[in-house]
Amino acid sequence: MNVITASNSHSGSPGLIRRLGKALSTPFDPEDYLALFNPLQSAREIRARVTGVHRESDQAVTLTLQPNRLWKGHRAGQHVLLGVDIGGVRHQRCFSLSSAPGDALTISVKRQGRGGVSDHLVSRCREGDVLTLAEPAGDFVLPETTPERLLMVTAGSGITPVHSIVKSLLASNFDGKVTWVHFERHYQQLMLSDSLAALRQDPRLDLRLVVSGDSPRDGDQAGRLDAQWLTENIADAAGQTVFTCGPAGFLDTVMEWHGEHGRAPLFHERFKAAPVVAGEGGRVHFSRTGGQAEAAAGLSLLEAAEQAGLKPKHGCRMGICHTCKCKVSKGRVRDLQSGESRELNGQEVRICIHAAEGDVELDL
Amino acid sequence: MNAKVDHFDPIVFERPGVTLTRSQVEAFGREIDALREEIMADLGEQDARYIRNLVRTQKGMELAGRGLLFLGVLPPAWLAGTALLSVSKILENMEIGHNVMHAQWDWLGDPALDSSTYDWDNTCPAEQWKHSHNYMHHTFTNVVGKDRDVGYGIMRMSDEQRWNPAYLFQPAYNWVLASFFQWGVAFHDLEYEKLLKGEKSWAEYREQRRKIMKKVRKQVGKDYLLFPLLAGPFAPWVLAGNATANLTRNLWSYLIIFCGHFTEHAEMFSEAEIENETRGQWYLRQLLGSSNLEGGPLFHIMSGNLSHQIEHHLFPDMPSNRYKQVAPKVREIAERYGLHYNSGRLSRQFGTVLKRINRLALPSRRTRKNATV
Numbered sequence: 001m002n003v004i005t006a007s008n009s010h011s012g013s014p015g016l017i018r019r020l021g022k023a024l025s026t027p028f029d030p031e032d033y034l035a036l037f038n039p040l041q042s043a044r045e046i047r048a049r050v051t052g053v054h055r056e057s058d059q060a061v062t063l064t065l066q067p068n069r070l071w072k073g074h075r076a077g078q079h080v081l082l083g084v085d086i087g088g089v090r091h092q093r094c095f096s097l098s099s100a101p102g103d104a105l106t107i108s109v110k111r112q113g114r115g116g117v118s119d120h121l122v123s124r125c126r127e128g129d130v131l132t133l134a135e136p137a138g139d140f141v142l143p144e145t146t147p148e149r150l151l152m153v154t155a156g157s158g159i160t161p162v163h164s165i166v167k168s169l170l171a172s173n174f175d176g177k178v179t180w181v182h183f184e185r186h187y188q189q190l191m192l193s194d195s196l197a198a199l200r201q202d203p204r205l206d207l208r209l210v211v212s213g214d215s216p217r218d219g220d221q222a223g224r225l226d227a228q229w230l231t232e233n234i235a236d237a238a239g240q241t242v243f244t245c246g247p248a249g250f251l252d253t254v255m256e257w258h259g260e261h262g263r264a265p266l267f268h269e270r271f272k273a274a275p276v277v278a279g280e281g282g283r284v285h286f287s288r289t290g291g292q293a294e295a296a297a298g299l300s301l302l303e304a305a306e307q308a309g310l311k312p313k314h315g316c317r318m319g320i321c322h323t324c325k326c327k328v329s330k331g332r333v334r335d336l337q338s339g340e341s342r343e344l345n346g347q348e349v350r351i352c353i354h355a356a357e358g359d360v361e362l363d364l
Numbered sequence: 365m366n367a368k369v370d371h372f373d374p375i376v377f378e379r380p381g382v383t384l385t386r387s388q389v390e391a392f393g394r395e396i397d398a399l400r401e402e403i404m405a406d407l408g409e410q411d412a413r414y415i416r417n418l419v420r421t422q423k424g425m426e427l428a429g430r431g432l433l434f435l436g437v438l439p440p441a442w443l444a445g446t447a448l449l450s451v452s453k454i455l456e457n458m459e460i461g462h463n464v465m466h467a468q469w470d471w472l473g474d475p476a477l478d479s480s481t482y483d484w485d486n487t488c489p490a491e492q493w494k495h496s497h498n499y500m501h502h503t504f505t506n507v508v509g510k511d512r513d514v515g516y517g518i519m520r521m522s523d524e525q526r527w528n529p530a531y532l533f534q535p536a537y538n539w540v541l542a543s544f545f546q547w548g549v550a551f552h553d554l555e556y557e558k559l560l561k562g563e564k565s566w567a568e569y570r571e572q573r574r575k576i577m578k579k580v581r582k583q584v585g586k587d588y589l590l591f592p593l594l595a596g597p598f599a600p601w602v603l604a605g606n607a608t609a610n611l612t613r614n615l616w617s618y619l620i621i622f623c624g625h626f627t628e629h630a631e632m633f634s635e636a637e638i639e640n641e642t643r644g645q646w647y648l649r650q651l652l653g654s655s656n657l658e659g660g661p662l663f664h665i666m667s668g669n670l671s672h673q674i675e676h677h678l679f680p681d682m683p684s685n686r687y688k689q690v691a692p693k694v695r696e697i698a699e700r701y702g703l704h705y706n707s708g709r710l711s712r713q714f715g716t717v718l719k720r721i722n723r724l725a726l727p728s729r730r731t732r733k734n735a736t737v
Contacts, residue, residue, distance in 0.1 A: 024590055026582040027483035027490075032476070033423055044475050083473070088412020090473030315499030318643065320680050322467040322479055323499055338401060348470075348480065 039130045040068045046133040048105070053127055056191045060157075061122045062098065062108040067133060073101055074136035076168040077161045077243075077269070082107065083132035086120050090132070093117040096161035096245075096269070097136065098192060100168035108191045110157040140245065140269035142169070147241040147264065148176035151234060153254050155183040155225070155246030161269055162245055163192050170202050179206045179234055183225055183250070185213040225253050231261060238263050245269040282356035286310065286364045287329055300336060301326070301351035305364055312351060312364055319353035326351045331360030377648065382702040393644025395697050400679050403686050407471060414685045415469055415477060418665075419460060426452035429609070430591060436601025449609035451666070454616055456485050458668025459684060465494055468683045488550035489579045492572065496553035502680050506625055506653035507633045513625065514632065516541065516552045520724045522632035527727040534725045535718075545614035550576055616666075619714060620657070624673035627655040628716035629706050650677035651698060655706035656691070657713055664688060674705065
């Protein structure tokens with residue numbers, strides 16, 4: 001409690017001190033100078049120091065993070081866009097937060113292929129490293145009024161957001177019942193196993209671990225999810241509010257089952273967006289103005305926007321002045337000068353020298 | 365006239381002793397393109413480390429400089445503080461700010477070094493700078509009437525500009541511009557003469573001026589009001605130190621920038637010459653309109669690597685620490701095509717700039733219209 005009091009008494013003075021600091025450091029921020037002494041300091045981005053690295057297995061890690069004061073907390077079940085510098089270049093990827101709000105912030109990461117963010121976090125991240133976080137996002141969270149009976153169905157790294165939800169639920173005065181079925185191939189791959197063992201002690205939680213590749217240990221089951229599993233194994237599964245998270249095929253099975261039998265709401269979290277269709281030319285969607293346009297191969301996004309009647313800001317039209325830079329929310333674009341094609345997810349490109357390849361969503 | 369005119373591959377470039385056909389110019393362009401791709405594909409951790417270390421060094425020098433100026437009653441502290449602040453302002457404006465705003469470091473994905481959000485320690489607002497510099501100056505380099513860096517609206521730097529008697533005084537007010545260079549930069553995008561000609565509306569002008577004044581108030585407030593006030597009784601020393609640092613930065617950046625495009629052999633172009641210009645011809649114009657300065661590694665960093673003005677104009681968004689590496693290759697390509705690669709020491713290059721300023725203060729003796737680009 002005294003932590004909150006301390007931060008409250010602090011909040012009266014920043015107004016004047018901050019304005020003075022800002023005026024003395026203009027056009028920069030005081031944090032740009034303070035960062036010389038503490039790399040967590042920043043006025044424009046949430047930075048977090050890694051204060052704990054817990055190896056879950058050789059394929060997964062749980063990182064404890066200490067964010068700077070720009071972090072305003074998250075709701076259980078939300079994810080965050082995490083940034084890390086690899087080879088000097090910022091790479092970003094979304095991860096679910098595995099901690100309950102109020103606890104030390106953690107993310108649990110399973111390696112997805114080589115060379116990316118997850119690989120870096122699993123193999124090379126050390127205590128003391130500084131990462132960046134965006135605002136937490138996502139609506140895979142408990143509804144305003146918590147249902148009395150909840151059914152959690154997870155597989156693989158789908159465990160992380162549900163761990164956060166269940167942990168915060170059990171820490172509250174919740175007096176209902178949660179059934180949580182988690183599917184895993186091998187015990188070795190199971191993340192957050194220490195925490196699960198502790199949660200299991202709570203009588204309000206019925207946690208069942210279902211393994212398909214190892215022989216089950218005490219109290220666990222063998223098997224894998226199919227269309228009947230939930231109906232056959234969980235009493236009145238169809239009548240409970242369902243939270244589910246896991247690989248695409250797994251989610252499809254749960255959602256099909258729910259579509260057929262479910263009588264209560266279902267919440268789900270999908271980790272990977274549906275793949276983007278690539279091709280020569282494509283359709284450009286303008287997310288701000290709402291329109292769209294067909295763009296032939298070789299037609300720049302700028303020209304496509306102009307043909308659709310928009311007037312994007314631009315300069316040289318040859319890629320040198322960067323005036324036309326615009327965010328591509330998602331889609332694949334081709335650099336008309338180098339011919340290189342790349343998939344974008346919220347990055348900015350010069351629209352005068354990039355063309356659409358398939359569906360492209362442009363922030364115009 | 366050349367007897368064997370090839371209509372499929374006409375001569376598009378002529379200078380004394382050199383002619384290039386269209387296909388030769390395009391081949392030249394492709395070689396420059398290839399050079400660019402080679403470097404851009406090679407960018408990585410070392411480049412990232414270079415800029416981040418430089419930012420830390422600059423910020424550290426600035427803090428140390430401003431700290432020492434509080435002890436400015438002691439002459440050595442004043443001198444050291446002023447020197448540190450001057451160098452830090454030069455580094456911030458030139459090797460960091462100018463280059464970051466050119467999007468040289470956007471590939472890092474670091475919001476602190478991103479062209480869309482960076483603003484520099486200069487009275488010119490980033491937004492207007494990016495328009496007048498990145499777009500107008502870099503696209504229309506040395507095109508009289510388009511590139512406002514040609515004389516900043518107050519000096520006659522080319523025969524193509526019509527003479528008037530006010531230019532008689534330019535050898536003198538050149539030094540005023542040099543001393544107040546950041547103010548010249550801040551206000552030159554207002555294009556007041558376009559306003560007088562009715563090519564620009566008063567509303568647009570007022571809006572631009574409002575944004576400039578907003579930045580000016582902050583900049584002046586910091587260096588000439590708040591820091592001196594913080595020093596209490598030592599205010600005069602802090603004020604003098606800050607003013608000297610700004611003056612030093614102004615003179616130095618003026619010197620480097622005027623040597624970039626106004627040396628003896630730097631060519632000027634007319635709007636007619638750039639009609640339907642190809643990428644190869646654009647490269648050619650960048651090469652011929654720019655001039656390099658020779659010096660050691662420290663000199664290059666202090667000049668924001670604008671000592672490699674030619675390379676900067678060919679590759680405005682290539683990280684500046686790589687110019688040194690491409691310069692010999694650019695020179696080799698230029699020489700192979702018989703093109704003049706304008707390079708020399710600062711003293712010599714600036715001497716020719718002064719010569720140009722003096723010569724053009726007087727009306728041109730004859731119209732010196734020659735080659736085509």
